[in-house]
Amino acid sequence: MPEALLEVSGLVKHYPLTRGILFRKQIGAVRAVDGVDFHLGRGETLGIVGESGCGKSTVAKMLVNLERPTAGVIKYKGEDITRMSGRALKAVRRNIQMVFQDPYTSLNPRMTVGDIIGEPYEIHPEVAPKGDRRKRVQDLLDVVGLNPEYINRYPHQFSGGQRQRIGIARGLALRPEIIVADEPVSALDVSVQAQVINLMASLQDEFDLSYVFIAHDLSIVRHISDRVGVMYLGRIVETGRDAEIYDHPTHPYTQALLSAVPVPDPEAREHRERIILAGDVPSPANIPSGCRFRTRCWKAQERCALEVPLLAVPAVFRHTEGPAAHASACHFAEEKQVVPPEGSLDDSPPGAPDDPPSERA
Numbered sequence: 110m111p112e113a114l115l116e117v118s119g120l121v122k123h124y125p126l127t128r129g130i131l132f133r134k135q136i137g138a139v140r141a142v143d144g145v146d147f148h149l150g151r152g153e154t155l156g157i158v159g160e161s162g163c164g165k166s167t168v169a170k171m172l173v174n175l176e177r178p179t180a181g182v183i184k185y186k187g188e189d190i191t192r193m194s195g196r197a198l199k200a201v202r203r204n205i206q207m208v209f210q211d212p213y214t215s216l217n218p219r220m221t222v223g224d225i226i227g228e229p230y231e232i233h234p235e236v237a238p239k240g241d242r243r244k245r246v247q248d249l250l251d252v253v254g255l256n257p258e259y260i261n262r263y264p265h266q267f268s269g270g271q272r273q274r275i276g277i278a279r280g281l282a283l284r285p286e287i288i289v290a291d292e293p294v295s296a297l298d299v300s301v302q303a304q305v306i307n308l309m310a311s312l313q314d315e316f317d318l319s320y321v322f323i324a325h326d327l328s329i330v331r332h333i334s335d336r337v338g339v340m341y342l343g344r345i346v347e348t349g350r351d352a353e354i355y356d357h358p359t360h361p362y363t364q365a366l367l368s369a370v371p372v373p374d375p376e377a378r379e380h381r382e383r384i385i386l387a388g389d390v391p392s393p394a395n396i397p398s399g400c401r402f403r404t405r406c407w408k409a410q411e412r413c414a415l416e417v418p419l420l421a422v423p424a425v426f427r428h429t430e431g432p433a434a435h436a437s438a439c440h441f442a443e444e445k446q447v448v449p450p451e452g453s454l455d456d457s458p459p460g461a462p463d464d465p466p467s468e469r470a
């Protein structure tokens with residue numbers, strides 16, 4: 110396993126729900142993040158995926174210290190950064206930068222691109238002395254595939270994809286080790302999404318970066334992630350290596366998400382099983398007892414309402430070494446191949462559409 114840069118354990122963020130004007134009384138809490146654990150190795154990409162409101166951005170904000178956790182520990186190179194302050198915290202923050210979702214609203218329209226990308230140097234002047242900054246910013250524009258001569262232009266003079274390149278250049282300005290990218294391509298056209306993801310992949314090699322890459326769609330993180338964590342209502346419900354999650358999912362929620370991803374190959378699309386989830390996501394202020402997915406799960410049984418399933422390798426797979434032996438928070442975890450693995454249909458004889466897709470080791 111590569112050196113752990115980040116280790117997150119028991120991460121919680123609850124927002125109090127209050128009533129009353131003069132005497133505010135807490136009547137409950139929005140459990141936006143409700144006990145999240147993961148680690149990120151050097152040079153790795155961890156994809157975090159889940160529906161709107163499941164707590165992805167709240168996790169991201171805690172990682173870059175824009176929100177303080179209610180509980181839990183975030184360790185950077187073995188040190189708990191949730192308890193740091195002053196100079197030590199500032200040094201850590203320099204190494205963990207964020208790229209935001211919406212390139213239309215995250216860039217100040219009144220600042221030039223040069224000022225936007227160079228802004229982090231105002232907070233960390235030690236990284237680039239004043240006389241060097243213009244050259245540094247031009248180099249960054251070049252690195253993200255933009256003309257360095259655009260340095261005096263304003264955000265509205267760029268397309269959506271170009272603006273996200275500007276956001277990435279700003280994220281790189283302080284030469285961080287970790288970039289937390291919160292839905293960096295969700296606001297972009299599909300054709301531009303791939304270009305920005307490819308850029309991020311090449312920057313990862315060039316700058317030895319580690320990514321936490323957040324998306325609401327499993328198809329977006331597929332080609333950039335080494336490992337994936339699937340989030341539901343404030344918790345990670347299944348996590349594993351890329352091929353384990355895509356080709357051997359064992360949690361019903363992951364299986365449902367996979368059944369909804371676009372499949373370009375028409376033959377694979379035909380073999381894909383569609384799972385339609387019933388009902389809406391419950392409110393994070395009123396999380397169901399036991400398994401939080403049970404109100405929408407087609408496999409739910411009595412035990413699911415009584416016992417919280419832990420995120421661990423399920424007992425049925427514990428003694429196997431196959432790809433299904435990864436962490437899944439389900440009492441009745443079962444492997445289900447929702448989408449045939451890429452390339453697995455190439456050898457299938459014509460006229461045998463009902464043959465089960467072959468397993469990939």
Ligand SMILES: Nc1ncnc2c1ncn2[C@@H]1O[C@H](COP(=O)(O)OP(=O)(O)OP(=O)(O)O)[C@@H](O)[C@H]1O
Nearest residue numbers: 124139141160161162163164165166167168325393
């Ligand atoms: N400051 C806040 N006060 C109260 N509730 C909040 C606050 N910030 C977030 N929430 C709630 O916490 C939950 C998680 O929000 P979060 O923004 O982390 O979700 P998300 O997974 O990023 O969603 P999206 O895909 O829409 O960006 C939501 O129900 C949201 O309404």
Ligand code: SF4
Nearest residue numbers: 400403406413439440
């Ligand atoms: S524990 Fe029960 S409700 Fe939860 S995902 Fe598994 S089968 Fe469904």
Ligand SMILES: [Mg+2]
Nearest residue numbers: 165166167291
């Ligand atoms: Mg979000």
